[in-house]
Amino acid sequence: MGDVTYDDVRKEYGDATAVEGLSLDIEDGEFVTLVGPSGCGKSTSLEMVAGLTEPTSGSVYIDGEDVTGLPPKDRDIAMVFQNIALFPHMDVYDNISYGLRLRDTDSEEVDRRVETAAEMVQMKGMLDRMPDEMSGGQQQRVAIARAIVREPAVFLMDEPLANLDAKLRVHMRTQLQELHRQLDTTIIYVTHNQEEAMTMSSRIAVMNEGELQQFDEPLECYYHPANRFVAGFIGSPSMNFIEGRLTDDGVETDHFDLDIERSLHDTEVGQRVTVGVRPEDITLAESATFETESGPVDTQDESELDGTYSDPIAVVTDVLEPVGDDIYVYTRFPDEGQAGADSAGEDRAGPGGNEERLLMSIPPMPDMSTYEAEGQRTQIALNLDMVHLFDGETGAAITHGLTQATQSDDRSASTRAESD
């Protein structure tokens, strides 16, 4: 059984703290991803399970046993490394069987298990190749075979796909998920790529600056981020943030006001907050268009809007990035004093123009020239169900959605209350 527990684990390197008070309960058979930006302590955390790094304080348990002081060989783990780390002086068979041979497994058993493992990663005919005769993807498959052949309680993967090219990475991602389904063994996976984390994991542990930010299912992290960091890190393109203040019945920012129709706990009027909204939760306001020289290219119908939308907000489009199934539209707010639908003047954001921008993602419009649509005035609306508020000081989430509270919102609110 491979449940893994971090109990208040702390790791310092000299004066720097790499991991701060990490506590996690990973259940047997889970695929847990540690994700965060570079230097957030995720690899250190993984190495502490592997035994390659000793925690400064705190304990690590594998299958209920305290393994904190044990060397890696006594921990019943296997690891796949970012730089693949196949032994260059051994062929594929020797690489895969290395761990078994060190444990004096009899040779028939070794042969049988190497064959099974090689088959699982589709490397069966290549057992006598040397690592430098293989492509990166093949090498990484051998590294995975080397890990699975020992049938350990826990797999540790430290950015195993980072050195592969984009296409192969997506392919290997699927393969890893398939492998996890077949083996049903705990996998702890480290990546800085939030997309990998979202697609593969049963739960994600988001880390930043050595501290655990949120440990939840991927979609929970996406829809109910615990704080501003998680909100900004999970999801691509990332969430828009606009600074604002709470008012009697809503939130006001320099550019727009939003109504809040639910009661918020522990907040006061005038408190500084950050409004967060994802690009896909912004849409063109009702009947707003992009005006181009060849005329309007799109009109937003009321019928296309579902959910509760904010009042129209005037923006100027800046850059449009078509990515196929979506168009990312970078918009900025019109300059102060010119705000409002009626204001004249086509001038670009002059010096001193505000820095805050909104990125929205809209469905593609086949007959639109993205070039022509740049620098146009238009109006947008935010999906109030999906607007997040974060505390301006701490970044902790205040609410997810500004409309009447639904059940799922209550649930997350209550779990947050518990964790506090």
Added chain:
Amino acid sequence: MSAEQSRTGETTEGDEKNLVERWASGSITDPERTYKILFYIVAISFLVTTLFPFYWLTVLALTPEGNLTDVGLLPNGFNPGAFVEVFTTVPFHIYMLNSVIIGLLTTALVLLLASLAGYAFGRFEFPGRTPLMLIFLAISYFPPAAFLLPLFELFTANITFFSLPGGTEVTSPMLFNGPGAMVLPYSALFLPLSIFILTTFYSQIPDGLEDAARVEGNTRLGALFKVIMPLSAPGVATAGVLTFIAVYNEYFFAFLMTDGRVQNWATIVWGLLSYQGRFQTSYNLMAAASLLGVIPIAILVVIAQEKIVSGLTAGGLKE
């Protein structure tokens, strides 16, 4: 002077310019030619200075014992029997065997210790690492003579460490006339070089490989000997060969740490000297024995030269 003129100057007989002038103008237009000539001059003088001693030894060895006066560049006679006589007069093969055994023992000890030290120096950050390395390096430049007297006293059981209550004295071991008396000082003297070479090599092995070995079930030492060392093979070969050659060539301790009898681990040095009798010295046998004594090193270098070359250049490039 233009190139055209010089070319006509070269080809036309009866030109006023003399040989030096023609050569000079030729090399100005075609410097490659000069470089080539310089290369041959350097290479030939190098070969002459290194190979002439061997040639001279061969001449001496082939000259019959009676004709040893007035030996010129060619042997005064032809006596290949000297190469056999070498072994019948003196058990020279046993002296050689002693040298080889002591060389191998030292090499093994040095490689073992230098691997451990190189692993620590190459793969760990610890306070005082650089000063410690420099101290090791300094030791390798100590004159061996400075150690001789204390070591001689130590190895001849003349030093009393302490007395036990019963009156028995615990003295230093009697290593004189044994391999230990040579292997230990050699190891100490030749360790620093090997530590330097291996530190450079071991520090270049990616951490991931060591981590992988440890996760797969090695201890740190296991990872060192099963993964790091094999991957540093050129470095290990270089360190080993250099140590072996240094020990094999060593004169000082080899001469002073035994009494010179072949059963007392006397090495080639003593073997060569034993052709020197009280009334007469068989220079032809000495020369023949010297040539034979070179053979093990020659074989070693031929076998290992590829690794040594790659080892030395790899180490040098990464510094």
